[in-house]
Amino acid sequence: MAKDTEKLIRQLSLISYLMAERRPVTATEIRRDVEGYSDMTEDAFARRFYADRAELDALGIHLSVDKPTDGFSEQENYSLAPEAFHLPPIAFTDAERAALQTALTLLDGEFAYAEPLRLALQQITWGRPSPLGSDSRQTIGLGITASAGGGETSARLAKIDTAIYRRKRIEFEYHTMGRDATEQRKVDPYHLLFEGGQFYLVGWSHERKDVREFRLSRIRGKVAYATKAEHDFQRPEDFDPRLYANRIPWQLGDTKGTAELEIPENLEWYIERQYGDYGTLENGVYKTDYSIARLLISWALEFGLRIVGPPELVQDARERVDKLIEDHRGEAPAVVPSRAPAVPVPVESNGRSRGGDAAIRPERFARLVTLATVLISAGKAGETLLVGDVCEQLQLSPTELREDIAVLNVVNFGGGAYVIYAEVKPTGEIEVDPEPYSDTFDRPARLLPIEAKALVAAIDLIGLAQADLRSGRSKVVDALGFDPVEEGLHIVSPKVDDDIMHRAEIAIQEHRLLELEYWTQSQDRYSERVVEPYGRINSREGWYIAAWDRSRGRLIHFRLDRIKTAQVLDETFEPNSELDVAADIGGWPRTGRIGGSRSARVHVGAEQARWAREQRPVLTEVEGGAVVVEITFKGLDFLVREVLKEAGDAVVLEPADAREAVLDAAEKLVARAT
Template identity: 60%
Template structure:
């Protein structure tokens, strides 16, 4: 029998024994009566029992130890209080359960924590209709699902998740963008962060003896444990992963100064709503505001200023003002005819069509090959035991195929788990259950006396709790029916802590659109027309629309409301962070069967490219080429290290802003009209700055 299997039998039998006895017991009684300990000598028992206790405590199952006054360890008494094993009852409303059902429906099969999320919802919905059988939800769609993104990244994510849980130092090779070099790293992993579609590891770098953030997609090769010790470090008590999720790109690193930025009245509302948490705002003349924001990287802040066009300009410090002016000069010089000379090509052109793409699994189906995080087998066994005992109490046969799908198990895994549970006992020959897989594909269960101890849901284990709360945070305030926020609050109270403080933290998007999202959600649920005041940055103007809202969907650039616009007789998607105001009317609408609000989920919402896009060829400097390779389609590699990329764009104004955001390190080569549009915009900005 494998060591892990022996350990699980011991731990489950220990829990069973302590709950069945319902009194403090001695170590001698445990050694004599509990399955797996009886054949050990005193030293072996002491080691195994200590290790099992420590592991159960790390899973959130705390044994009570009564120590005698004279401190003799052999006379310690052990017990397990029911509240230390069972999940407290949570009084979810029907709307909260509906919201949790929606979360699973949207994320099942794609979310990196999809499997522990299934187990968590199985536990939470105890005695009520299972969220696993919820009907498909059409009022929300996700283009961004916190998917692991391929086999290699899945393996890294799973290894790091385990290392965080076990407090194990990890080693790996890491590609550093700034130095364009791959170097070995040794890190104490403290937390995982999901932000802007990417997973990051936050931990203490041994090389720097300081906190660092590592993007998982830049880790090369395998992640390994640095030692064979049970634990390597203790996470500092003052560590908070939210500190690393609440920074603007220009604030990553050591602070160098605080910028004073003038923001026009036209977009002051947008800057306040979306960027206000990165600094402070105070009124200026004519409805404008002054945005004060600390920064660590002048280039990135200058790039943001340029992207905002004439609506933002630098007031102070002078160094940042000069940085913006120099970047404008560079943009002008490189976009003039003859201003940029391309180095020779290196090798053949590279296009997306030439690259091998990993085939996608159908949405909504299980993607076991890409599963990133699998729950601990202990969690799976406890959940399975509860399901089996419940069926036995009702004298019902279970369908094995349905149970495998419910818990995402293979046939061999289900058989192994049932065989293991059949030998878990309370001591003295009293077993928890006996289950038999019959030839007709059903499972017959005979629950034993005292098995009622497992007939209630167990506490959520750490990875289940993290999966549940991360799923809620990923979807946020974007459910037309039910609320995840109130469900989250109840779950945290039941757990006794917020799981994001010890594991995966899902960062909020740039735009704080929660108020708009709530109004839109109400309109969708009530099937009422929605009036919106919408800012179109391409034309730098506001438009007033009355639309039929169908669903909230997310994509690379944020959340959208998928709507039918009666005036234009077509489906339109409006980004929530561009809606200045929204109001529900008293006019109802009849849903149109031809409208599919999730039509873009597998297309432009994930890729950013629409079918009607044009393609621009854009040169990227050697200094920024490494970053562009991660995000763009490379068309040519040039001898000096620069590259030519292809950008799909629907509107020239959007392309101009993208190029301005590269602050002189990107130049439009074609088409000519787009290149001229960049030059005209830059000259206009220089004229405004010179006033």
């Protein structure tokens, strides 16, 4: 029998034994009665028992230990109260359960934590009918699902996830974009973030002697444990993971100064709502501290904002705009391809991929505990289970199911009393004979850390503004006794106005017309729309409302952050059954490429080329380290903004009308500043 299987049998038998005894027991009794310990020497038992307790503790299963006054470890008494193992009942409403099941339906197979999410939902909704047919399933589409983006990154994510909970120091090679160098890193992992389509590790860097963020896609090779110790570190009590979420790029690093930007009156609401956390807006002037001048200038150019101070920042911005004008006058500059072979750099997947590579497998312990609950419940009800149904329910192969059943058949609670006996018949049926005291596992167990993390992360990814998900999340956190966001995985959602999201949700669910005041950024124009809202989708840029615009006679996607006001009208509408909100989530929401798009060839200078390689398809490597990339665009306004955001480091080579559009926009910026 494999060592891992032996360990699982010991740990499950230990849990069952302690809960069945319902009294403190000594180490001597455990060694004598619990499956897997009896044939060990005293020294071997001491080591294995200590290691098993440590692993169970890391899984959130904490044994109570009464230490004797004389200090002899043999006299310690151990116990496990049922409430320390079983999940407290959670009184979900039908709507909350439907919303939680929708989370699994939308994310299954693509969310990096889809499998532990499935087990978590199995636990918290145990014994209730499945709401898979809920109408809410049709009102949400996800272009970004927080997948790990492939097998290699998934393996790193799984290793880091385990290291966080076991307090294990890790080491890996990391490519630092700022210096364009790959170096060895030794890190105490504290937390995981998913933001902007990417997973990030937050941890103590031993090389930098400070807390740093590491993007998982920039890790090279494998992630390894740095030592063989059980634990290497303790996370500081004052560490707050929320400080590392929703940070604005221009403020990363040591503050260089405070910028002042002139904000047009018609944009004050937008700056206040979206960027109020990073500065102050008063009398039409937005003040914000900055660390990286180029990134602040990039943001200002994207929105056409005039920088009015400090003088050195004003001068830097003016020089960058002047360069844009010079580079886009006349004929496009010639580029000389590099003779060196191009280094293939995969374009980012934007947080979504398909298949098993995207999934993190939950620990087998979690599978076994959940399977025990399923089997015992069926046995007590006199029901016969089918192999295919259980495999589908828990995402197991038939071979894995048979192996897991074999393990559970050996689990005991002392004195030769076993928990369950199950047999897979040649017909594909599973006959279950629960033992008289099998109530150890007849109720759902507490969610293991990875399951809790998966459940709350899925809720946060879909959006807390949805009332049923928000209330369901609160109940889950109350039952757990902690919020996994504080120690686990933090899904950082794009900022949206909660009131507008809530009103849109009401209109969608009640089929009521929605009146919008909408800002079209590309044209800097406001318009009032009365629409039939059908659902929400997320994309690379953020959340959208999919709605039928009556005045235009077509389905339009309205970005939530650009809706200034929204009012739910009393008038209802009859939904068009042929409209499918999620029909195109595999297209532009994921790739950013809209049907009928054109392509532009854009030269990016050597200083910014390494970032361009991560984000866009590289067409040509240029001598000196620059690159020519492809940018797809539907309208020229979009392309102009993308080039302006490069703050003078990008030049459109073709098409000619795109060059002229960038030149015109840059000259207008100069005219506005004079």
